[in-house]
Amino acid sequence: GAGVSQSPRYKVTKRGQDVALRCDPISGHVSLYWYRQALGQGPEFLTYFNYEAQQDKSGLPNDRFSAERPEGSISTLTIQRTEQRDSAMYRCASSMTGGPYNEQFFGPGTRLTVL
Amino acid sequence: QKEVEQNSGPLSVPEGAIASLNCTYSDRGSQSFFWYRQYSGKSPELIMFIYSNGDKEDGRFTAQLNKASQYVSLLIRDSQRSDSATYLCAVNGNTGTASKLTFGTGTRLQVTL
Numbered sequence: 001g002a003g004v005s006q007s008p009r010y011k012v013t014k015r016g017q018d019v020a021l022r023c024d025p026i027s028g029h030v031s032l033y034w035y036r037q038a039l040g041q042g043p044e045f046l047t048y049f050n051y052e053a054q055q056d057k058s059g060l061p062n063d064r065f066s067a068e069r070p071e072g073s074i075s076t077l078t079i080q081r082t083e084q085r086d087s088a089m090y091r092c093a094s095s096m097t098g099g100p101y102n103e104q105f106f107g108p109g110t111r112l113t114v115l
Numbered sequence: 116q117k118e119v120e121q122n123s124g125p126l127s128v129p130e131g132a133i134a135s136l137n138c139t140y141s142d143r144g145s146q147s148f149f150w151y152r153q154y155s156g157k158s159p160e161l162i163m164f165i166y167s168n169g170d171k172e173d174g175r176f177t178a179q180l181n182k183a184s185q186y187v188s189l190l191i192r193d194s195q196r197s198d199s200a201t202y203l204c205a206v207n208g209n210t211g212t213a214s215k216l217t218f219g220t221g222t223r224l225q226v227t228l
Binding site: 031033035040041042043044045048050055056058059091095098099100101102103104105106107108109 | 119123146147149151157158159160161164166203205207208214215216217218219220221
């Protein structure tokens with residue numbers, strides 16, 4: 001597709017359930033990033049991939065959060081045993097390459113609400 | 116000290132005026148700097164990037180970078196009502212974290228009649 005797509009756009013779940021958020025990057029983009037954005041704040045880095053390799057997961061808050069990109073294209077961010085504090089907008093971005101001189105383009109986001 | 120700092124605003128400018136948005140960053144090794152525009156309820160949209168000291172112009176937008184002062188700014192000339200949005204400054208890390216963007220909290224710009 002023309003841009004980064006994410007699904008679902010909205011997810012409401014009960015505390016303790018697992019959720020999987022999907023990101024489909026711009027075609028041909030090597031690098032894929034996950035961010036989380038709270039209301040009134042800028043996006044906060046979670047993790048990123050070059051191709052299928054997870055390069056940096058330093059932003060994942062704890063071991064309930066994991067991400068994969070098995071074929072170097074679509075990525076899934078999984079949150080296990082969700083808690084109310086996990087409620088946020090989860091944003092995916094992609095760039096043509098990695099490194100410092102990369103322009104990251106964001107998808108529409110998934111709004112996660114944990115009840 | 117926050118890694119990327121921006122005044123949260125709102126910054127109010129009249130239509131047709133120049134809006135000046137400022138950002139400071141703490142990591143001297145930062146190599147690239149980005150400005151994103153985010154309308155309410157929408158995702159961040161990349162509008163400018165700058166890698167070298169000095170000015171970079173693109174249409175009504177000018178990004179300015181001063182690495183010695185660890186300061187980056189965005190000027191919007193001939194401000195229009197459609198420019199009303201939150202502007203996010205993002206900084207790419209040094210070599211070890213080169214692909215990670217660190218964002219400021221954003222400055223809300225209001226362009227008034």
